[in-house]
Amino acid sequence: MIIIKDLTYSYPEADYPTLEGINLDIREGEFVLLIGPTGSGKSTFLYCLNGLIPHVFAGDIRGDIRINGISPQEITVAEISRIVGTVFQNPESQIFMLKVEDDVAFGCENLSLPKEEVIKRRDMALKEMGLLHVRNAETFNLSGGMKQRLAISSIYAMGPNIFLFDEPTTDLDSKGRGELLGIIRKLKEKGNTILLVEHQYEDFLPVTDRVIILENGKIINETKSFHSIRTVCRERRCFKGYSNEIDIQDLTFGYRKERPILKDINLNIRRGELIAVCGENGSGKTTLLKIMAGLLKPDKGRFALLGFNNPAIEELIGRVGFLFQNPDEQLFANSVEEEIMFGPLQLKKKVDKEEYLKLANFNTVRKRHPQTLSRGQRQLLAILSILAMEPQVIILDEPTTGLDYNNLCSLFKILNTLVNENKTVIFSTHHMGVKEFADRAILLEDGRIVSDEIYK
């Protein structure tokens, strides 16, 4: 079905090949899981199969690829898309139309199929992918999981029998991941060949026929398990102080009065705790964090932080650091150094930037423009830029999104350092495996705290 012989590829003007000597046969109907650290060439490998290499990305490609006997280099990307479908990480950037049913038809329309055929395939995809009830909804109002489902449906309607998934769950919560797993299982049962790239892959192991590990552009055979991070990164410690850092009593909040997002929240957080706030998308995690950072005012109830009662955001600047999900919206300076010093400069605080550069091994990239760093590095830099303001409380919204094993380790090492300095760290996550790195996990469900566990 897919036969790859001695595939080597270098991006234009790159000094070394991104893929080197890949040999691989994938059978029809096989489910292959492709894993490896960031920069190991996983996405590049997929681009070789769907024709984006060499048709969109030039560069030097050697070796031979045969998909159903055809070489993707010899036909156009549009022609390949009839047999190979690709779903990317971010559902947001894979949706083009304003209405759900229009977007499902989008790919088929591009294939210039007859009108009746497009309509037939669109309706079939809507039905089989469970989108019938939202067919007239506006695409930008869908949840993350539904958006990814829509992106898959649009590809599915085009009728390929090979599906490539490039980190499809990174931007989804565990409910969305569950739904996606169901869809992928269904695709497999229908006899499709599936190649999936993923960092957090445990959920997919039951349907996987074969795991392939890429490192530095080569196929190797061993891997470090995700769970081993816990032993690497987690240090047990006892609390140094028992003062109440955050005190929340009977708190209620809603963007609209009649529909509260948070209900009757009671929560006590002590100095030096490392806390994970878990829950599905829409359970109120981000809202709770925003209240703690003073970005939102509670409708009812008491919220006190560092002795301030219902503080205004101005009172908390410099005392509380808050990190949004997307690091790119929080990097504005012209170099890594400047980015770290941006906050302290505004607050007229004297800090030693070397100390922060060292935390994430940024010495070699200190002069680079923040936006030229890798996604994982940008995430770490955004965190450092908050830390450099020396806040007592650090609040991070989904800091682990899209981080590979190495960056995840760096992140938790930094968080551990902070907690050992007796700072309070609160982070939200929808990845249940991550919560165990915290000392305490708070689970939100539909705006209420349903469990509050302390790990010993």
Add this chain to the structure above:
Amino acid sequence: MRYISRATFFHHLDPRTKILMSLACACLIVILNTSFSLFGLFMILLAAFFSVKPPLSYIKITTYLMGMAIVATVISQGFFYYFEPRTPILTILPKDAGLIGKLTGGISIYREGLIYGIVQSMRLFSATLLSMIIVMSTHPSDLILGLKRFGVPEKIGFMLTVSIRFLPALAEEAKRILIAQKLRGLRLKGLRGAIKGFRLLLQPLIIDSLRKARRTALAAEVRGFTGKRTEIKNIRFLWTDWVTLSIVFLIMVLAIKSRFHL
């Protein structure tokens, strides 16, 4: 301000009719020059506005916009009306009052200016109402389909659709960037601050948009987008469209006749 799904006369019109109609209305706004005819146009558009059943919040916004427009034009025209004859109804600074009086030739409010201001604001009102009617009653993708049927190329139509689709996300993102800056202690004052703030907002916004655009382009590639495609959506001219267009055409003819004395 956005499309609202309702079943009204304007919602059922073909997008092409609405495009032609708005072009005609735009011409009328310029051509008509008597206060009577402009008021007439305004009343017709006002009736049309209410016929698409706008929600209360939209009525409020429209009233607010129109209020701003009338205050601004009437005041500025009242003061700065230059055509003769003009009748001062209130003199604030006489012609011979010191240097400023001489330089400005006196400051007065003129009756003709006020009337001219009201006529001008009728034009602004009509333009506001017209755009509201089109936005509320036409789904953006139908509007683009209409443009395509008028010969706008597929790729331009696609660009329009994608930009409308990404607009809400962009606004959200700009908001988050501003909060992130505030949280990093950024406080900006005065004009220099505003310029600096603009640069600090624009840089991440543009870089992130480029990154998103690149991802979106790849996603379009793997969906086989080449610019040549089947269009499954259909728009149809109904008898209501023909009737509407005939009425619009008739009004146009009358307006041109009376304006240019043909």
